Amino acid sequence: MGQFIKQSEIGATPEEVFGWHARPEAIDLLTPPWERVEVIERARGLEVGSRAVFKVYAGPFWRLWVAEHVEHVPGRLFADVQRRGPFARWYHRHRFEPTGRGTTLMTDEVDYALPGGWVCELLAGPLVRARLERMFDYRHAVVAKEVSCQS
Secondary structure, three states: OEEEEEEEEEOOOHHHHHHHHHOOOHHHHHOOOOOOEEEEEOOOOOOOOOEEEEEEEEOOEEEEEEEEEEEEEOOOEEEEEEEEOOOOEEEEEEEEEEOOOOOEEEEEEEEEEOOOHHHHHHHHHHHHHHHHHHHHHHHHHHHHHHHHHHO
């Protein structure tokens, strides 16, 4: 199983950054333009039990990705788990912690496993990790820009 962590300091309070993520259009803005993803069903908020469904493409193939929110602490964290999708396991926790400077330490923690066990990990693991790094770099940049525009 792999773990991926991305942290950034965002120039707004945790409540503001969390609130930005709760906006219905946030998922569209957070999806990098190079990723082929279609939103089939939007989550109705970040609360436990809300679900989102996506169609994700890998080359000519596609899979449904069903994500369900399983943790929710307003202003501080939410987490989603893959109920159906391309990974053998996917648990994504979004944390928003206050700093002493009035900003937010935003952390994305992803625990994941690739299908196919160690063989798939050996062959595709480095590519998946690089893809996660690129995607979360993009997402953190978007949040930093969007939240600063609201202030």
